[in-house]
Amino acid sequence: MLDIILRYSPGLVAGIRTTLELWLIIALTGLVIGTFVGWDAARSGRLGWIEVIGRWFVSVVPALVLIMWIYYPFQALLRVEIPPFWSCALALGILNALSVAVAIRSSWNSIPIEIRLLGPMYGATRKTTFFLVEAPILLQLSLPALLTIQIAMLHATLLGSFIGVDEILKVTGRINAIEYQPIELYTILAATFVLLCIPLTIVAGWLARKYRIAAV
Amino acid sequence: MFEAKNLERREGSKILLSSISLSVGPGDATAVLGPSGAGKTLLLRSLGFVDAPTHGSIRLEGSEWSFGRGTPRAPAPWPRVVLMFQSGGILGHASLFDNIVFGYRGKANWPEKTETANHLAEQLGLSSSLNQRAAVCSVGQRQRASFIRTIISDAEILLLDEPTASIDPAQTENVADIIIREKGQGRSFFISTHMLGFAKKVCNQFIYLQDGRVLESGTMEKLESYSNPDFRQFVDLSSLR
Numbered sequence: 001m002l003d004i005i006l007r008y009s010p011g012l013v014a015g016i017r018t019t020l021e022l023w024l025i026i027a028l029t030g031l032v033i034g035t036f037v038g039w040d041a042a043r044s045g046r047l048g049w050i051e052v053i054g055r056w057f058v059s060v061v062p063a064l065v066l067i068m069w070i071y072y073p074f075q076a077l078l079r080v081e082i083p084p085f086w087s088c089a090l091a092l093g094i095l096n097a098l099s100v101a102v103a104i105r106s107s108w109n110s111i112p113i114e115i116r117l118l119g120p121m122y123g124a125t126r127k128t129t130f131f132l133v134e135a136p137i138l139l140q141l142s143l144p145a146l147l148t149i150q151i152a153m154l155h156a157t158l159l160g161s162f163i164g165v166d167e168i169l170k171v172t173g174r175i176n177a178i179e180y181q182p183i184e185l186y187t188i189l190a191a192t193f194v195l196l197c198i199p200l201t202i203v204a205g206w207l208a209r210k211y212r213i214a215a216v
Numbered sequence: 217m218f219e220a221k222n223l224e225r226r227e228g229s230k231i232l233l234s235s236i237s238l239s240v241g242p243g244d245a246t247a248v249l250g251p252s253g254a255g256k257t258l259l260l261r262s263l264g265f266v267d268a269p270t271h272g273s274i275r276l277e278g279s280e281w282s283f284g285r286g287t288p289r290a291p292a293p294w295p296r297v298v299l300m301f302q303s304g305g306i307l308g309h310a311s312l313f314d315n316i317v318f319g320y321r322g323k324a325n326w327p328e329k330t331e332t333a334n335h336l337a338e339q340l341g342l343s344s345s346l347n348q349r350a351a352v353c354s355v356g357q358r359q360r361a362s363f364i365r366t367i368i369s370d371a372e373i374l375l376l377d378e379p380t381a382s383i384d385p386a387q388t389e390n391v392a393d394i395i396i397r398e399k400g401q402g403r404s405f406f407i408s409t410h411m412l413g414f415a416k417k418v419c420n421q422f423i424y425l426q427d428g429r430v431l432e433s434g435t436m437e438k439l440e441s442y443s444n445p446d447f448r449q450f451v452d453l454s455s456l457r
Contacts, residue, residue: 113266114301115305121264121294121295122369123369125322132310133307
């Protein structure tokens with residue numbers, strides 16, 4: 001197994017790098033846009049319709065179908081050419097943003113009203129209310145769901161191989177076509193994902209403990 | 217003058233509060249008495265604009281808030297009216313001190329409010345735990361912090377929901393003394409409590425709720441003279457505490 005890793009290390013490293021780049025883009029855009037939409041939907045309701053559509057969309061449209069749709073018909077309709085990497089990033093970024101928005105809004109709705117009213121009732125400034133009251137509690141409530149979504153998105157990057165993204169699954173498949181050592185190669189793939197997900201799980205656990213019992 | 221007229225709260229066909237009218241003037245304290253489930257907390261939450269009644273109105277110094285189907289919701293008059301919640305309303309991740317004074321961060325009255333908070337904390341035996349995270353404090357410490365936060369607010373109308381439920385007798389005396397002092401400065405209170413002795417000490421009037429209705433109301437001096445059997449039983453049992 002070590003022999004294969006050493007021999008194909010440039011390809012494997014490139015595959016891991018593509019997977020991580022894809023995931024970082026999906027995670028960052030999803031978290032930023034999704035948090036904004038979810039927060040606004042919960043607070044003012046202006047973007048609530050996006051969150052409602054998102055809730056429905058995420059539950060009925062498989063990620064692979066969306067990736068395929070953006071890679072083929074979407075490009076044909078708009079008569080544009082989007083590389084596989086960016087098609088996959090766009091599809092999964094949309095799914096991630098919608099999932100994050102749903103999680104943020106649900107978390108906001110589960111904050112007890114006694115906490116939500118503290119800021120306005122005691123005349124606190126918006127800044128104090130956000131940083132001392134709302135953000136820590138929202139973080140505590142939504143963190144497990146947000147990290148689970150991001151881990152699911154990391155796994156979903158594998159779907160990019162269906163449209164030719166050179167991520168780790170595609171690279172592994174290509175090496176296997178040359179070497180035909182599926183046990184070793186797919187064990188390396190599994191180990192790679194374990195190594196990528198362990199730090200996330202540790203961070204999630206640490207943050208969950210740090211913000212435990214945010215409201216009493 | 218703070219006045220509520222015909223407050224009603226329904227959940228489907230169930231009437232939780234029925235046609236409740238009451239008023240409180242500057243320096244008055246009204247005890248909201250009644251058995252568990254009578255609607256005391258819901259009444260205080262309605263008066264505090266936390267839960268909107270389904271019908272009725274509340275008036276505060278010339279301004280009026282009407283409730284009912286199709287009535288536009290006007291902004292609540294916070295912080296002129298504040299509610300000390302029976303439970304909850306404390307940020308576990310913040311210190312007791314931050315829980316008390318967070319409303320004044322970045323404001324001109326911060327030094328004055330922190331000084332008052334420290335003074336009250338000392339009076340209520342909370343000084344040594346002010347910097348502790350609320351999550352690791354006892355229920356009694358959190359309740360005293362919540363009480364101080366309510367007292368140092370600029371509210372004219374203070375709604376206290378079971379303010380001494382988790383506080384020992386010595387500190388209950390201190391809480392009573394603080395309320396009496398604040399009354400003397402023209403602030404008005406509604407206090408829900410099961411502790412009749414405490415209510416007699418700090419309140420000058422009472423209402424007795426049962427099943428969401430006001431069964432008896434009047435001045436504390438005449439509390440013993442009411443003859444309604446349910447009320448009498450409540451008074452007799454409360455006197456044993």
